[in-house]
C-alpha cells in the first residue's frame with residue numbers, strides 16, 4: 001500500500017437506531033499508515049461508527065470505501081466483517097479455554113507450520129505477551145486479553161485495524177505496555193488504524209489526525225495540535241483539555257486560556273490577572289493551583305509546591321495564548 005493512499009473512507013454515513021439519529025452525514029478518510037482517533041463523549045455514536053466501518057452494521061445512507069472500492073451492504077454478505085479490516089470489540093471474543101499462543105495461532109491455521117510458528121513469535125513479541133503465552137485466555141487480565149485480540153487480528157495482516165476504546169479500563173502498567181505495543185505496530189507493520197476514545201489525552205497522544213464526534217456528527221477534524229490549539233467551539237475546547245474561561249466586557253466572544261500557558265510573575269508591569277490562591281491540588285507530577293480574583297476563577301500548573309492557599313498571586317500570559325471561540 002502506498003503511503004498517502006486512502007485505505008478506508010466513509011461518505012455521508014447516516015444511521016438511526018431505535019428511532020433516534022445516531023450518526024449524521026459522517027465523512028472520513030483514513031490514509032495508509034495513518035492513525036485516526038475518533039474522540040467523543042459516551043453515547044456520541046463512536047461504537048456504531050466502528051461497527052459500520054468494520055462491516056458489522058449497515059448505514060441507512062452513505063457508503064464505505066476500501067481502497068476506492070465501494071463495499072457491499074453487510075446484509076448481503078454471508079459473514080459480517082471484512083478480511084482487510086479488523087474490528088477489535090471491547091469484549092475481545094477470544095477462545096477462553098485456549099492459550100494466548102493458541103488464540104493467535106488459530107488465525108494462522110491455514111498457513112504452513114514454519115510460517116505459523118514464526119508469526120506467532122513475532123506477534124507475541126510485538127504485543128508484549130511473552131510472560132502469559134501459555135496462559136488460558138479466560139485467566140488473562142483485561143489488558144492482556146486486549147493485546148491477545150490485537151495480536152490475533154494482526155495475524156490476518158489487515159490493512160486497517162479498528163479499535164474500540166483501546167485504553168479504557170487499563171491500569172497504568174497495562175496502558176504503558178499497550179503504548180509500547182502500539183509503537184511497535186506503527187513502526188514495524190505500518191498498519192492503518194481508527195480508534196475511538198472518550199479520553200482526549202489518548203486521542204491527542206496516539207492520533208495522526210482526530211475527528212471529534214458530538215451527537216453523531218463530526219464537528220472538527222485536524223491534527224492533534226490543531227484540534228487542541230484551535231478548537232472550533234467551546235465544546236471542543238473543553239473536551240480536549242483543561243480550560244479557563246475569561247469574561248470580557250468588550251465583546252461577545254468566549255475567551256479562554258489553557259492552564260499551561262499561565263505563568264507567575266513578580267513584576268506588576270507584567271501582571272495581567274491578580275488573585276488569591278484558593279486551592280492546591282497535587283496530581284503526582286504537577287500541582288494545580290486554583291486562584292480567585294475579581295469574581296473569576298483561574299487554574300494553572302506548577303511543577304514545584306511553592307505556593308500556599310491564601311497567598312496573593314500575579315499572573316502573566318502571552319496575548320497569543322488568550323484564544324477565543
Ligand SMILES: Nc1ncnc2c1ncn2[C@@H]1O[C@H](COP(=O)(O)OP(=O)(O)OP(=O)(O)O)[C@@H](O)[C@H]1O
Nearest residue numbers: 017018022040041042043044045046047048049198
Ligand atoms: N440497538 C440500538 N437501539 C437503540 N439505540 C441504540 C442502539 N445501539 C446504540 N444505541 C444508541 O445510540 C447512541 C450511540 O451509541 P454508541 O454505542 O455508538 O455510542 P458510543 O459513543 O460508542 O458510547 P460509549 O462510549 O458509551 O460506548 C447511544 O445513545 C445508544 O444508546
